[in-house]
Amino acid sequence: MKLLIDSIQLGLLYGVMALGIYISFRILAVPDLTTEGSFAFGLSVSAAVTSLGHPVLALPAAMAAGAAAGAVTGFLQTRWKIHPILSGIITMSGLYSVNLSVLGGSPNLTLVRANTVFKLIPFLSKNDAKTVLPIFFALLCLGLIILFFRTHIGMCIRAVGDNEDMVRASSIHTGACKIIAFCVSNGLIALSGALIAQYQGYADISSSTGILVVGLASVIIGEAVFGRRSVTVGFISAVVGSLIYRYIIALATRYSPLPAHMLRLVSAVIVALALALPAFREHLGTARLRKGGTDDA
């Protein structure tokens, strides 16, 4: 039971990140490597502001920080025409120094004595708050992001990922659309980091290593359950995917003989296999044709 509750709490908090990853990975159709940097940025800004006594302010501050990081990546990509993957890597690397400075030069910061949002809710014990707040934040972000992608600007962003030439021909500034999308995406990712820091009671920069793969795994698992349908379903499935991912990880840590530090490798393999599925299918198809089968078999 504890296992399930823990994975629900973490699954929802990381689900906020999965929303952000869905935007870059599926809607813009570019994997955004800023993720690791912006998650850690959210984590460190939240920890720093919380330790100063402002746990609530820490959340919008972290979101703004993440959005700024996204804007930098978007700018590098659209204005300076740097390759999308490289733009993300550049921002991520730069953020490493920024994050260390935010945490006062050390890679981690403890919040045990600080007041976090989880201790602030009236009538709720800290333990209950650790369930209620993730539900609240995940649903709030999910609802807002679904609404956002039904607005004119949201529609433009979807179209940019679908057919950029056509959007440009419709007199819409594609660069601006992309930058806004990266801001929203990384803002969500940073918010997730910010909540995780307060939830765990400490910030550790290294916890963001490989976080992009975790997000991709969530998105892919979600799609395995819901299929690839509308954007709205996609966002819901990303959060559900995150929940399932956390539960699998919790079970694996508990029952498998693998030590905890092997889990990222397991996630990496899962993501690689899932992304390879189309290639596997095609290979199976050609193999069948070679054996003399027919296309419509």
Added chain:
Amino acid sequence: MLDIRNAVKVFEKGTPIEHTALNNLNLHLEPGEFVTVIGSNGAGKSTLFNAVCGTFLLNRGRIFLDGQDITYLPEHVRARTIGRVFQDPMKGTAPHMTIEENLSLAHSRSTARALSFAPAKKEIALFRDRLSEFRMGLEDRMKTKVGLLSGGQRQAVTLLMCTIVPPKLLLLDEHTAALDPATAEQVMDITKKTVEAYRLTTMMITHNISQALSTGTRTVMMDEGEILFDMSGEEREKTTVDDLMRMYSTSRKKELDNDRMLLKKE
């Protein structure tokens, strides 16, 4: 309406493969004119459209649209007043979005506020009306993803996207060339009706010479980045496909590259 003055476009300038695609070209369009553009492969027809749309800047020359100098305006700004349909039906629409979303994207460019919901109810009624004029049954499939439509249906949607807010200039680049003959005719029919109904200033590239002579109000033949012939009115009415071919070969001392041009007189 459109005024192109001494347009020069050189590709790969300063390299061994330097190539002049527009060679001091001048062209003036009156409001409401419907010009068909013909010319052999590589004559510079698409390059002319690209220059007008701002896909790249000219090496020399100026372009005016409705009195405004647009020579240095960025592409997406020009797109506010210039509509364009390409040969490739995949190019003008977003395949994973619905018909109404595609149309809304094009329609709201002039009106929408960034955070208003789209497509708006009012819009949808307008789209339904306009689509039903095409008699393709698209008005009942507004929530269908455009990627599921046939090439002709996609071109019809693209054409509506370009004209739902009447543009100052409509550019059609062999927009029926990739379609089967029956569908091509249907899309041409829609095109003519739309241009007429909104009195759009239009340029249409086609490789079908007889269609070029029978459609619109004026025909221009391009070759090697220049305008070879420019005819309208009575002169154009009397001209046949054969006349055009003859005029081309006497003036250029070579045969018109006819591997792609349709020479039949129908």
